[in-house]
Amino acid sequence: MLSNFFFFVLAHVFIFSLRNSEYVCCFYTPKVCCTKLFHLRESNDASSYSEGRERYMQEKKMKQLKLKAENKVVKQLRITPRIGANDLLIKINSAKQFLLRRHRVKFILTLKGREYTNVENVKKIFAKISEELKSYGNSESMRQNGNVVSQLFNLKAKRKNESSLGGGAAGGKEGGIK
Incomplete structure (x- = not known):
């Protein structure tokens, strides 16, 4: 009975913060018991906001470039x-x-x-x-x-003065005056 409770507790993820510290301790384990410590960063200051925004804009540009480069x-x-x-x-x-x-x-x-x-x-x-x-x-x-x-x-690669349908100043089937 006690061992079932122990495995139940170990199968779930527990996160708790240590007192007077910025560190968080996580226990991951269905079978193997291991702990990881990682640092929580406070993001209240303006510099971290601008860094995050810059990173977001850079990722957005990269996604757009990928879309253009795709076949x-x-x-x-x-x-x-x-x-x-x-x-x-x-x-x-x-x-x-x-x-x-x-x-x-x-x-x-x-x-x-x-x-x-x-x-x-x-x-x-x-x-x-x-x-x-x-x-x-x-x-x-x-x-x-x-x-x-x-x-x-x-x-065809479009020229700057060319319309998308091929009409325009040169006349054509689609864009000419009848």
Whole structure:
């Protein structure tokens, strides 16, 4: 009975302060009895407040830098060589929206059966895609890996005088006067 009470007491964490001291004693132990002493710091003075605030601001800046440095999300759009013209335009429009949201876009074209022999059709499809997206993003070269052909698009770096939709003073489909 006494041993059960002893283990119950040892299983919990007790914190008590020593008299006339700034030290606190902690007992941690389900099985092994150990004690740790650590110093409690009073944080009433203004210097510790400013140090804490500076540390908080520095951590906040580091988090923002990490978010900027992280790899962007790659959105994948799957197509086939038999895709219709309107379906391809829908895929291109969704790719434009992804690029405007600062995502990378990867078009994946899967070849099946005799579609390997008709390489010109694949090149035409990717040429149309890259022509439609050239005002929104930069394209990398086509890559073929087995029966999968892919092309990756990154957002173009904006210039200071350029608007986000590509319209503006130069005129364009979105921003021009009709």
